Amino acid sequence: MVNRKKVAVIGGGVSGLAAAKAFDERGHRVVGFERSHDFGGVWELSRSYPDVQTQSPKDLYCYTDHPMPEDYPEWPKGPQVHAYLHSYAAKHKLHRLFQLNTNVRSMERRADGKPGWTLSLEAGSHNWTEDFDFVVIGSGQFSDKNIITHPGQDAFEAAGGQVMHSCEYTDPSIVKDKRVVVLGGSKSATDIAVNAANNGARSVHWVYLEPVWRIPYFVGGINFKRLLYMRAQEQQFNAWGRSGVSRALAALFKPLVWANFRGLETLLKAQLGLKKYGMVPKIPIEKDVSCSVPIVTPGLFEALKAGRIKNIQGTFDRYDGKTIQMTGGQKVEADVSILAVGWKLGVPYLPQPYQEKLVEPDGQYRVYRLSVNPDLPDMGFVGFNSSFCTVLSAEMIANWLVRYADGQLADQPSAAQMNENIEMMLNWKRTERPAAKIYGGLCSAPFHFKHFDELLADMGAARRKRSNPLAEQFSYPDHRAYGEFLASCPQYQAG
Numbered sequence: 429m430v431n432r433k434k435v436a437v438i439g440g441g442v443s444g445l446a447a448a449k450a451f452d453e454r455g456h457r458v459v460g461f462e463r464s465h466d467f468g469g470v471w472e473l474s475r476s477y478p479d480v481q482t483q484s485p486k487d488l489y490c491y492t493d494h495p496m497p498e499d500y501p502e503w504p505k506g507p508q509v510h511a512y513l514h515s516y517a518a519k520h521k522l523h524r525l526f527q528l529n530t531n532v533r534s535m536e537r538r539a540d541g542k543p544g545w546t547l548s549l550e551a552g553s554h555n556w557t558e559d560f561d562f563v564v565i566g567s568g569q570f571s572d573k574n575i576i577t578h579p580g581q582d583a584f585e586a587a588g589g590q591v592m593h594s595c596e597y598t599d600p601s602i603v604k605d606k607r608v609v610v611l612g613g614s615k616s617a618t619d620i621a622v623n624a625a626n627n628g629a630r631s632v633h634w635v636y637l638e639p640v641w642r643i644p645y646f647v648g649g650i651n652f653k654r655l656l657y658m659r660a661q662e663q664q665f666n667a668w669g670r671s672g673v674s675r676a677l678a679a680l681f682k683p684l685v686w687a688n689f690r691g692l693e694t695l696l697k698a699q700l701g702l703k704k705y706g707m708v709p710k711i712p713i714e715k716d717v718s719c720s721v722p723i724v725t726p727g728l729f730e731a732l733k734a735g736r737i738k739n740i741q742g743t744f745d746r747y748d749g750k751t752i753q754m755t756g757g758q759k760v761e762a763d764v765s766i767l768a769v770g771w772k773l774g775v776p777y778l779p780q781p782y783q784e785k786l787v788e789p790d791g792q793y794r795v796y797r798l799s800v801n802p803d804l805p806d807m808g809f810v811g812f813n814s815s816f817c818t819v820l821s822a823e824m825i826a827n828w829l830v831r832y833a834d835g836q837l838a839d840q841p842s843a844a845q846m847n848e849n850i851e852m853m854l855n856w857k858r859t860e861r862p863a864a865k866i867y868g869g870l871c872s873a874p875f876h877f878k879h880f881d882e883l884l885a886d887m888g889a890a891r892r893k894r895s896n897p898l899a900e901q902f903s904y905p906d907h908r909a910y911g912e913f914l915a916s917c918p919q920y921q922a923g
């Protein structure tokens with residue numbers, strides 16, 4: 429008999445919604461807290477920059493039981509994703525579980541000696557504390573913006589210059605007739621640079637530290653989901669926990685793998701003209717692939733070709749009046765400086781002593797299956813296994829976490845087993861695959877299948893692969909198939 433728990437879900441984005449549904453479905457009493465006035469997280473409308481669209485194709489960015497509408501484009505726009513998340517919440521009546529405009533300020537172990545946590549909450553001027561038996565952290569990796577400043581910024585702003593974080597670029601009219609400089613190498617940086625160039629900016633400079641591999645929506649005319657998202661590709665990367673046999677096989681096939689990736693690089697260089705723009709990355713693509721690999725913003729290379737965007741490798745050294753001086757010595761006149769420098773990873777409402785159990789001195793997270801830490805009982809993360817198909821990843825881990833919380837995993841790990849696995853994963857990231865250290869090591873890409881295989885095995889799924897081995901080997905993680913695999917896990921109800 430599984431006891432019904434009172435469960436807090438922090439965050440009302442993709443992950444919080446998946447978690448609320450998974451715990452509610454098992455019969456727990458879920459109370460969700462979202463500090464914004466609306467669901468959606470990064471897709472909430474007031475946080476989205478114009479023209480934002482998914483990197484993932486729509487059938488790789490949806491919950492297993494709720495495909496995106498047929499009339500959505502292959503890569504839906506931000507407002508469409510936002511509407512989709514609302515339709516998912518409506519389908520599962522998740523609104524009734526959430527308190528919006530409610531911020532979680534901190535969490536402490538319960539003082540009454542019972543398992544669980546006490547949350548300190550605030551809604552407007554109302555502050556209170558509430559006890560929970562289990563806490564799901566779904567507050568995302570992109571909730572607190574990274575703020576950086578450069579010498580001379582005050583004088584730049586006093587002279588009429590504007591400096592903003594990428595998430596504050598919500599109205600393209602601010603760049604009309606302005607000289608715009610965008611700092612950052614991510615997709616948000618290129619999305620904003622292209623948007624500014626298309627919305628009447630007088631000039632657009634795009635400044636980034638190092639060129640990285642960027643994947644176009646169509647590689648050699650083929651939708652990238654049909655080329656890059658399959659087991660057959662994934663098996664060519666150096667995954668964790670490889671046996672002696674699989675290492676021997678990898679050594680045997682090394683020349684073929686090498687040729688495959690050099691072929692892909694050659695194709696990308698030719699298709700995008702990377703050499704012409706000094707944008708050929710130094711690191712081989714197979715070593716670089718992780719959650720940080722951006723998709724090419726449509727129109728980026730066309731704008732570079734037409735000179736409507738000029739690229740500069742380096743970073744800002746300082747502002748000098750209305751000029752920005754770059755580390756490479758270039759000087760660029762600017763009216764608007766947009767810093768696409770990302771987000772601070774963390775769980776700011778978790779007090780320091782707990783943070784020390786969670787995060788290693790080098791910033792790597794100690795989390796088993798990217799979700800739980802044996803030294804922080806009665807809590808777990810959903811959405812910290814980010815990927816190239818984050819909605820599915822969130823749903824998978826939410827279903828895993830509720831079983832973990834209820835002691836219902838087919839393979840319920842002990843603290844010692846979890847710590848051993850955590851150490852193995854940390855060692856793999858530090859010594860074999862440095863690209864996996866991105867975002868504190870909280871990224872499951874490009875090992876989607878391996879991660880999902882582990883979760884399904886832990887949950888005791890009777891079905892974990894499609895019956896057609898060719899389809900399984902050569903097609904992307906299909907949400908319908910994963911819906912069936914989840915349904916094949918042992919079911920139960922708390923009560």
Ligand SMILES: Cc1cc2nc3c(=O)[nH]c(=O)nc-3n(C[C@H](O)[C@H](O)[C@H](O)COP(=O)(O)OP(=O)(O)OC[C@H]3O[C@@H](n4cnc5c(N)ncnc54)[C@H](O)[C@@H]3O)c2cc1C
Nearest residue numbers: 439441442443463469470482483484532567568811816818
């Ligand atoms: C522009 C952009 C495009 C992207 N495109 C893709 C894509 O194509 N494919 C893909 O796989 N991923 C993509 N991502 C990654 C994206 O972050 C995830 O897909 C997903 O939306 C993350 O959802 P989440 O719920 O984990 O986090 P978020 O969306 O960040 O939601 C977290 C929520 O928690 C709330 N919160 C935070 N702290 C508190 C607190 N203390 N109290 C209460 N509430 C709190 C926040 O307000 C927020 O609503 C993209 C990200 C961005 C920024």
